[in-house]
Amino acid sequence: MIFNWFKIFIYHLKQSKLFSFLNVLGLSIGVAGVIFAILYWNNENAYDQWNPEKENVYEVLNKFGTNADIWNSSPVPFGLTCKATIPEIESITFFTGWYSEDVIKHENQKWIGKKIIVADYDFFDSFPFPILKGAKKDILKEKNSVAISDKTAKLIFKNEDPIGKIITKDNKPYIVKTVYKIMSPSSVEPDYVFGGLINEDDLKQWGNFNYTLMVKTKKGASKELVLKKMQHVNFVNRTVKEAKDKGVTPEQFVKENGEILIIIDQLATARLHGTKSPNGANFPEGRGNLQLLYIVVGLSILILTLSLVNYINLATASAIKRAKEVGVRKIVGASKKQIIAQFIFETAIIVVLAIIFALAIVELSLPYYNNFLKKSLTMNGGEFYLQLIFIFGLVIVLAGIFPAIYISNFETLKVLKGNFARSKSGIWIRNSMLIFQFGIAAFFIIGALIVNSQVSYMMNKDLGFSGDQVIRVPFRFTDQAKKGEKYRTAKQEILKFTGVQDVSTFAGSFGNGSTSSSGFTYNGVFVQPRNIEMDYGFLDMMKIKIVKGRDLSPKYASDTVSNWLINEALAKKIGLKNPINTIISSGWGNEKGNMKFKVVGVVKDFHITGLQSEVPPMIFVTMKTLKWNNFENVYIKVSPNNLTETLAKLKTYWEKNINPDYPFDYEFVNKGFAKTYEEQVKQKDLFFILNLVVIIIAIFGLFALASFSMERRLKEIAIRKTLGAETDILLKELSKQYIVFCLIGFAIGIMPAYILLQKWLENFAFRIDVSVVPFTVALVSLLILTLMIVLAKAYQVTKIDILKYLKYE
């Protein structure tokens, strides 16, 4: 039986090679899309799932009062008080919330260690990486302990036993206490975990939000209860005390200054569903891009649906050609079930081919996909193969059942008597599927156009500063106290280089924002502006405008003591109409209490973070005012001529004078800022590629369907021609309905496109408005495509030999 089925399947495959090939191809593109989505989905959902404590471990974040700022760092005494007073908390750890790089030495080897975490307390309780060698408990108890990953151990110590050996970081010796195995994927995958993060000062500072706090609760402890207790710790130790200092009741204090809100994210879901903070990722390995994940999954499902619809359409349409076969089979004794089985069998073969094809497509394009996602996904794992089998089943059910039942329902007698080829049976379902396809195509075209215009808007937006020819060079100088002095010397020397036009610095970077912020209250309004410590001439070099007053200048001695600039956003926030000469009590204190500053100028708003967020309130002081020296980069304006030479000179200078241990590194400011919309550029490209795929599938579907339904009408066309219809009238007659379908499909596609794209645009503080233009363009292009295809086919069928169809059908 199966052999018989197979023979006839092969016969039909050979009969229509092109259509069969396109059919398999269409289906395999759909399946490939789903495989891509699954790989991404599996990877993102696998984060931290290896961790047996994932349900009990929480990351602590702080939301600052009225300000929407959220930081993934907490003060040390807060963590310690929580641990001491909340019985549900089993252990805590503090660690640097990002990876650092540092020069590591062992005996006479020296290299730059990457993925370094510095931590304190029970880091390996929250991230229980399997311990391969050495101590299993109290690993970071001694300040000079370090734990290293097995890969790192192998790299440094080859086959020796690393335990007890000494490596140095920052010229301080550390004893290797433990070797662990990195479990991947994980929110933290450090190569080194150094101890000694916390020093004596940190223990008392309730105002220093420096390190990331993780708490591990006892099994079964309620998240809400723990959170409530932690919030209480904050209230008692911070709010009440600060209120007391100001001589107001805590309620009054909260009303005026707002309160810090504690947020805890469970590790199990932190990767994808953790709290979004505007200050970068919550974990060193970054956060999962939930939106992109949903986009990829959603679009892949749409594409699979599209290709399934195509398949069903073609299968039912071509089934008519096989009506006679079915009739004969029924007469010689086939039951309905057997007919269904036969056609599902055929679908199964095609789906197997399509999956093989899809796997090939995925295998070939996986490198590009990985590059796009910045991941290294591979196709393996039991779970993946199970999912593949599930897809196989699903596609067979969705694509196969409907045509099979449709075919099995053919009425034997009608079929054998002929005339069936012109039957209307099943036509409405094919047409509605065609409309559905038009809807999807419209959605994709509109989506791509809107995403595209938002991205080009972002690329062309006036950022308020000009980064042309300005490079950012990391300034790694280890002696914090002398860093400012070192910078000034270096500046004088670099300025002498031909090709260097200007040198300046500020504490922050374009695209990533500033490194610090401090809150104060003015006129009863609490603000937490970004602190911009900068060198004289910085605003001028970056072509950032002063809208009122003047820039800070070395000419005025008071500029380094009690004058500052504010930006427009800050002036607006605290309601200053005439900010110049206003005295503001800052968030910084010295022995005389809060430092007071006079506003001498207002800086025009410029973008320091991406266009997703509003321009934050900022204050600007000179480097000499606070002497924090927390700038990390030097900004150099270079001449475009002899750039290579200039860079070479800078490199030599850097390696000789600034830090010999680090390779010289630089980045153009514009390029650095462009990273803030890198993601969107990728989404644009993704949309563009998918658009091509969708349009190709849809066009093929349209062409095939139009072919089938027009060929079904050949006799009608012949009759009409006999009665005097001319070619152009016939063309109109034949293409009319497709234009109507196109319009209906477009109408269906409009709403989801509008709603989803509005939602997408809500990500951006600076965004385009959705106009009618993309909709019009999409409609026109869809109509043109439809007309082209349908008319081509229609023209072909109007050229038929009338006599043949009048006589013999």
Next chain:
Amino acid sequence: MITIQNLTKVFRTEEVETSALSGISLEIKRGDFLTIMGPSGCGKSTLLNIIGLLDSATDGSYKLLDQEMVGLKEKGRAAVRKENIGFIFQNFNLIDELSVYDNIELPLLYNNVKVADRKQKILAIAEKLNILHRLKHYPQQLSGGQQQRVAVARALVNDPKIILADEPTGNLDSKNGNEVMELLTDLHAKGATILMVTHSDYDASFSQKTIHMKDGVIFSERFNQRNVDVFMDAK
């Protein structure tokens, strides 16, 4: 009305050349009722198709209303066809997806007849052919005889100069066949010009003149004596 001189038609395939018509000459006057008979493959359908402008001749001359048709392009043929010729086929060739009314309307649509006139004409012809009550039905819901009457209505609705009937009774039983033949005779009596192809001597006897063809040539022409019946009665 129709003058055919020395008309030939040659079918060419890659290897064989078949001559379907070789030197046919024929004249049809206004009000004639002509029948072409002959065995399968004699060329009678080809001749009918050429006269109906569905096919083109290879050589010779075919004048319809003093206009030369040989060498006319498809577009020109379509224009002449829709104005002057009504077709009746053996297998009716109705469009199944359209109702009886819509089927009859087609020639009027293609001849740009105004809406009001169209309705009037369709109702008139439907009444004449006794299918008024069937206008809303679809072809598949009608008997063969009724379908052929619809086809006749469609052929006549635009008042063509000549009606071409290709075995109009071939798919009908004798009762329905007779009805159709009486219909044609009736039309002829009222002045219509009809050219019919048939296998049946009985059907041919309804016409004025029968032409016999064989292997692409006309080998006999004879007038049918309808008064033959009178002789029979007298005997």
